[in-house]
Amino acid sequence: MRILVTGAAGFIGSNLVKALENHFPTYEIYALDDFSSGHFKNLLGFKGEVITADISCKEVWERLKDYRFDVIFHEGAISDTRVLDQGLVMRVNTESFKYLLDLAKCSKSKVIYASSAAVYGNSPAPQKEDEGLVPENVYGFSKYAMDMIALKFMEINPDIQVCGMRYFNVYGPGEDFKGEYASMIRQMFMRIKKGQNPRLFKYGEQKRDFVYIKDVINANIKAMESDVSGIFNIATGVARSFNDIVKIISDVTKKDINVEYFDCPYDFYQNLTQADISRAKSFLGYIPEYDLETGIKEYINYLEKF
Template identity: 50%
Template sequence: MMKVLVTGGAGFIGSNLALELQDRGYEVIVLDDFSSGHFKNLIGFEGDVVTESILDVDLNRFRDVDIIFHQAAITDTTIQDQKLMMQINTEGFRRFLDFAIENNIKFIYASSAATYGNAPAPQKEEYAGKPNNIYGFSKWICDCIAKKYMEKYPDAHIIGLRYFNVFGPREQYKGKMASMIWQLAKQMIEGKNPKIFKWGEQKRDQVYVKDVVRANLLAMDAKESCIVNVGSGRAVSFNYIIEVLNKVLGFDYTPEYIDNPYKEFYQEHTEADLSKAKKYLGYKPEWKFEKAVEDYIKWLKKNKYIK
């Protein structure tokens, strides 16, 4: 039985990944300090949970793992503390990558579309490097380190996955950093007009978490190291998100448009170019946005997160 470590395994994407790996028969260890993860995300998990910081944990206890899925990071993009963001996201990443190389462990990690800043859409991997915030910068430097290691250690297995806007089950503990799908659905269920920035035509590549988990699984068998986009390959406007939610929830709300306080560094249009993901991983999204929203709302109702 293969043994895997999921760092940040009590978080949104990490928990979905840990549970899917468990279902597929892997022995799974979760590492999470629960600073933003939540135990309820791991209901149904039967593996080991190590509660330590990625900066302090004794890595020797993971020497016998076959694969590390490094999902742990500060994902709150509004945090301005540059030192904290770089220590957790970049130094934490470096520590685990070094350990993986030394012990011949496959290393698959979460990068981000935040590395693109205001690059034109559709974003290709080579457009990265002009991030708008310290979060995007911390992830960009991880990619730079990864690239150097790929050249230095050609036999290593290093895969970086640049996630676009991920939504789906187990994100509800992310608070203000949860997806717009969750935020807007919640407002509508509470009887409020959904609030979006003027005039709702900003576009985002919204990718369902089940597709993101599949990309991670495909990354285990990649023939060579790479950094690739993981998205839906399609941008949808915020107006359209509300349209789809109205349909799925049986409502008829109109958006309430508000000023955008982040205008100067706001990404107006994100859309993943997936040609490299297809080439290197064989990744092609399976979930169309409309079907994914339906599936997600069903899950939220079943688990009593919404009525």
């Protein structure tokens, strides 16, 4: 089995290549990244071949056809919502996906790609895969456009498996290089560790569907092992508040924590994200193993090393 993982130096991609090596030691794993936003340290210990390339370059995908990959995990993207160059985001995220699907068609490769809960914008919860597709930024729109391309591809090529994984708020080891743009869980814990108060928008009751990285990786592997095509929400199905995070960190660290609340400066802000994960459960057999308490406790054990 020959597997390609794009965005392999990033948060989810690096966890994925390591999990694939551990679970399937006889498989050939290839890690592709342009190292513009990921970090080489995320690939320390990886034993497979590293390919340094720009996914927006069509010639790259033409060269990759020689590898005849059995499976392609596509995590590579501009995921920074601060990037306002709409053309750039669309070229890197959406146009490159067309090149990938052309490669998959030639090689008959399974494709498991990263979509995002950003496609739902501020739609009411619980978010279902076929409803409320109203992205609020170009990143979310680029993922929405990818999903539309994928659905058309599935219809025309029913013999090629394609799974879109709509990640909600992912947290866990491997996001260290993101700094202030890492998950709120990491940001809050690191401030508390430094003796600083966490800062939240008033009054910390906004809720998110936080999903631990190990559940995300498990979902990807289940997609690879299935013969199902479709788009799936990958989350816990449970919305938890930012105040819940503070309480859990306080319970784990046994520290009293004072929160600084301040006004939200954004006209648009999601007060609630919560996924309907019934489709992923039914078709992929995906059942999240980590609730927020379990995930944060394990993550803190990791972050204590820094």
